Amino acid sequence: MISSSVRRWLGHGFWVSAALLLAIIAGVAIGETSISLPVILKVLANKLWTAGYPLDPIDEGIVWNYRLTRAIVAAACGAGLAISGVVLQSLLRNPLADPYLLGISAGASTGAVLVAIIGLGAGAISLSTGAFVGAIAAFALVALLARSSRGQTAAGQIILAGIAGSQLFNALTSFLITKSANAEQARGIMFWLLGNLSGVRWSSVSLSVPVVLFGLLVCLWHRRSLDAFTFGADSAASLGIPVRRVQTILIATAALVTAVMVSIVGSIGFVGLVIPHAIRMIAGVRHERVLPLSALSGALFLVAADVLSRTLIKGQVLPIGVITALVGAPVFALILIRGNSTR
DSSP: OOOHHHHHHHHHHHHHHHHHHHHHHHHHHOSSSOOOHHHHHHHHHHHHHOOOOOOOHHHHHIIIIIIHHHHHHHHHHHHHHHHHHHHHHHHHTOTTOOGGGGTHHHHHHHHHHIIIIIOTTTTSSOHHHHHHHHHHHHHHHHHHHHHHOOSSOHHHHHHHHHHHHHHHHHHHHHHHHHHHOOHHHHHHHHHHHTOOOTTOOHHHHHHHHHHHHHHHHHHHHTHHHHHHHTTOHHHHHHTTOOHHHHHHHHHHHHHHHHHHHHHHHOOOOSHHHHHHHHHHHHHOSOHHHHHHHHHHHHHHHHHHHHHHHHHSBTTBOOOHHHHHHHHHHHHHHHHHHHHHHTO
């Protein structure tokens, strides 16, 4: 017989999944040109099963090549960032940890600027590739700083190293833009740095979705270890968990997922901070429940934010990072206030 807690968890999963499906449909339907649901379904039938419905080529292109890919990538990005936030908050035992703690976003920004402005690679390297390489370089630097530091706990090492790495790469990005970019380049780079889904296509889908699924499977495989880390690394070691190996695997997985997402859509903050807290309030602390629900909720949050970014100001598309910050910043303040009040 299924317990009441499991029924609640399954119920939450069902309703979040249904809301995510509706949000994706809304993301495909809403825009400067409204697309009706029957047209969307016919486009999908034509593309997936060669149904042969007669459709306007423009509507078909908008649905299949632009809005559907945008919604899927937004969902994958939200899920990936939320998963990474769950892992980092559990491993570091820091309620304010999120994927950008590791400096990955700052490194990706620097890599993108090097490609777009300096012309690194002589046109052979894309913006996403440059961002990905920069993100990995930033994570490597943070890991090196954390490993070489003394007098701090493991969590303290990675936190301080992440802050230092973020400041370094942010300063380098600002220097490159100020020194080398013209006005048009600076505007484009700044828009991308705030989160931009306009350029995603099916190639982005084929990269983002497998990476997120891989990251989720790795984290679920180590769900028991994440539960043990709730009580600290010493407690996890006493239960027979190889602490260093698990930390390395999970932090590297979070870094990889975040790097890929940032390389595709730019810097989108607060998803990895807000979603894990909300899910733990609903589903408890068991990671076999927190991880999948966080992935679904993160996907829903970012798809909804993308729809809002295209509709909030008529005729203008806001960077999606602006929308997530408008929601995330107040939540960040509430977490701080709650933490101070419980001391």
